[in-house]
Amino acid sequence: MKKYIILSLTTSAIIMGGNLLSSVAFAQTETTTPTVTTPETTSPFATRGENHPRVDQVEKRIENQENRIKSAEQAGKITPEQAQRDQNRLDKQKEQLKANEAEHGGHITAGEKKKLNGELNRNNEIGRRQANHERHERRERKERREQRQEKREKRQQRNDQHKSN
Numbered sequence: 001m002k003k004y005i006i007l008s009l010t011t012s013a014i015i016m017g018g019n020l021l022s023s024v025a026f027a028q029t030e031t032t033t034p035t036v037t038t039p040e041t042t043s044p045f046a047t048r049g050e051n052h053p054r055v056d057q058v059e060k061r062i063e064n065q066e067n068r069i070k071s072a073e074q075a076g077k078i079t080p081e082q083a084q085r086d087q088n089r090l091d092k093q094k095e096q097l098k099a100n101e102a103e104h105g106g107h108i109t110a111g112e113k114k115k116l117n118g119e120l121n122r123n124n125e126i127g128r129r130q131a132n133h134e135r136h137e138r139r140e141r142k143e144r145r146e147q148r149q150e151k152r153e154k155r156q157q158r159n160d161q162h163k164s165n
Helices: 002-029 051-075 080-103 111-165
Strands: none
Touching: 002 080, 051 111, 080 111
C-alpha cells in the first residue's frame, strides 16, 4: 500500500511537473506583436529603441527653432526668403545630428552636442537679428529724416541771416 501511494504521488508529481514545464515552455515561445511606429508618433529624426538625453535635447531645440521660424514668417517679422534660409540651415543641422547618431548607435557625444548647440545658438541669434531688422531699419530711417530736417533748418537759418545782413 505504501508503494502504491508513493508511486501515485511520484506519478502525479511527474505529470504536474511536466504540465508546469510545458506551460513555461509555451510562455517562453509566446510571440509579441511588433510595435509599429508611425511618423505621427516618432520624432522626425532617426528612430531608435531608447531615447538618449543629449539627442533629445538637440532635437527639441531644433523643433523649437522650426516653430519660431514658422511663427515669425506668419507674423511678418521675417520674409519667406529669410525663413527658407533659416530652415535650410536647420535641415543641415538635422542631417548632421542623424549622421552623428548613426555613427554612435543612436547617441551623440558630448562634443558633438556642444558643437550642434553652438550652431543652434548662432541660428537663434541670426533669427533674432532678422526679426528685429525691420524695427531697426524704421528707427534708422526716422533718425535720417530727423538729421535731414535739422540740416534744412540750419540751412534756412543761415539763409535768413545772409538776407538780413
